[in-house]
Amino acid sequence: MAKSRARKTVVLGMLGTTLDNGQGPQRWARWRPTVALCQQEDLLVHRLELLHPPNATSLAATLAGDIRQVSPETEVRGRPLRIQNPWDLEETYGALLDYVRGYAFNPEAEDYLVHITTGTHIAQICMFLLVESRLIPGKLVQVSPDPRDRAGAGTHTLIDLDLSQYDTLAARFRQEQREGLAFLKSGIDTRNAAFNRLIERIEQVAVQSRAPLLITGPTGAGKSQLARRIYALKKSRRGVAGPFVDLNCATLRGDGAMSALFGHVKGAFTGALSDRPGLLRQANGGVLFLDEIGELGADEQAMLLRALEDKRFLPVGADREVESDFQLIAGTNRDLQVEVERGRFREDLLARINLWTFRLPALRERPEDIPPNLLFELDQSSEAVGTRVTMNKEAQERFLDFATSTEARWAGNFRDLNAAVLRMATLAAGGRITRDVVDEELERLREQWRPSGAKAAVVAGDLVAEVLGENLASELDRFDRVQLADVLSVCRASRSLSDAGRLLFAQSRAQKKSVNDADRLKKYLARFGLTWADASGRGA
Known part of the structure; x- marks a missing residue:
């Protein structure tokens, strides 16, 4: 051999x-x-x-x-x-x-x-x-x-x-990524697959990029909390060294808006007794979170665009530009593209901040995440009231049956959930939430989400105009507009096309041998050139 x-x-x-x-x-x-x-x-x-x-x-x-x-x-x-x-x-x-x-x-x-x-x-x-x-x-x-x-x-x-x-190195990398994802989710074991994929992408971008981030979603969906956690994650990975500076742009009014954002020099206007650096300069080397950025005025938008592109801007009353290198995280509950079409938001500014856009879903879109968020809110409420608060099994099942049903609107999203749990925790004798406490809270939520007639009419009119646009909405007969408004409101509050169809056709469906509520609703929306994505406001 x-x-x-x-x-x-x-x-x-x-x-x-x-x-x-x-x-x-x-x-x-x-x-x-x-x-x-x-x-x-x-x-x-x-x-x-x-x-x-x-x-x-x-x-x-x-x-x-x-x-x-x-x-x-x-x-x-x-x-x-x-x-x-x-x-x-x-x-x-x-x-x-x-x-x-x-x-x-x-x-x-x-x-x-x-x-x-x-x-x-x-x-x-x-x-x-x-x-x-x-x-x-x-x-x-x-x-x-x-x-x-x-x-x-x-x-x-x-x-x-x-x-x-190098299995050990690979395992350490995976563990670091898991820790980052858990941190962005506040340690909550979320189960919604789409939301988990969203957080994975946010973690990847947050660690690798200093480009602007745009976080959209309804009020109370957690935009502010997520922005803070993105900053904390970046700082822990040495991606940023400066401070976190945040501002709700809806609180800015009149001449004070420019000064708050860009600062001013002494004597720039009556009452300017000393120099003011402004939030953009305070955020130098760090992260600036501008919530409800769609509320900014035209002048502030123009100045912000210059600051993002050149990292330079002119404080109020100054004759010399200053510098600030910050990462912008912008939040909004508006459709900024619609705002551009209406002339309320600069198209070039949207193009600049729209590189990475992440939409946080409403709470009603994530029913499987309500149970773990309930446990998180119980821990938060325990800290707030100064004692350990729990729910017995019957009370928890009662609350979750309602919370995950189509009846629960969660109009304020996590703010509503937080307030509900805090109220129950405050009323819990001996730190234990019973079914009676839950039933009282559910009645309060139903009443809170039941709009008055006048309020419902205003909301309905605005909703039709928002979805169809002012021109098309004005061409509808009053009867059609009221009916469409009700359909849209049900779509916005429902998790799926099928859920919305079941609510809208609950009476007539009982008289039919064969029903397809989703198909009926789809055909109704098509009469107005709308899809489920348009009606629900959740994109494609």
Whole structure:
């Protein structure tokens, strides 16, 4: 039976024109990394492919002769490699890539090492990339001198870039990502698949990017809390060093808006007794969260756009611009594209802040997340009232049956849920919420969400105009407009097309042998050129 041949070790390396240099007997008194590589007791180099500049042929020959003295088993092949500028990344990588593509690798019989102790930093980077991309089917090797014996062989280290072997590193990366996701969700074990995917993408973008983020969604969906947690996550990962500065733009009024945002100088207007830096300057190096950004006036929008693009702006009354480098997180419950069409929001500003847009769903769109959020709110309420608050099983089931039903509007989203749990916690005798306390709270919520006749008419009119636009809405007969308004309000409060259909056709469906409420509703909406996405306000 034929005996298999032992595998050979082949090293590809650059001649170190400085580190490997040396002439005369004194050269043996200094450590030369390429010679040292061939002196390692537990690493036999069978062949060394020595890449060198064409003008260093003499040095390469000397080095090859010295290697033959210390390691007669090593075959040294000098390979001239023409690189005009060894500090030019593109040229260096191109020359090495051409060499590698023309090399006859034989992984079945040979093991390959790439020596990265010598060569310019650019050459070392290129060698790293060629191994990492598996264009060179091998590992990296690096040698180091022994500080106690500068003329000795020193030591060597093998570096395998096949990261799939590093289970511990991969596990640590996954754990860090899981911790980031849990942090953004306040530790709540959310179950809604779409929401969890949204948070995964937000975590990825928050860590990697300093571009503006736009968080949309209904009032109370958690935009402010999420913005704070994005900032905290970025700071923990050293993605930002400055402060978190936040402002609800709906609170800005009149001349004070410009001053609050951009600051002013002393004497800029009556009452300006001293300089004021403004929120944009306070956020320098950090994160500025502008909630309800759609409430900004035209002048403030123009100034903000300039500040985002140039990182410079002019405080009120100043004749010299100031600088501030911050990341903007903007929040809104409006459709800013509609606001642009109505002339209320600058199109160029929307284009600037619309790079990363994330829509937080309403609470009613995430019924499976209400149970874990209930437990979270119970913990929060326990801290607020100063005692541990729990719900017995019957009370919890009673509350969740209502909370996850189509009857529950959750108009204020998490603000409504927080207030409801806090009220129950406050009324819980001995810190235990009973069914009676729950029933009282459910009646309060039903009454709270029941609009008065006048309020319902105003809301209905606004809703039709919002969905169809002012022009199309004005063309409807009053009867059609009132009916459509009611349908839209049901759609906004329902989780799905089927749920909305069941509510709208609850009486007539009982008289039919075969019903398809979703199809009936779809056809009704189509009469007005609407889809379920339009009617529910949730996008595609």
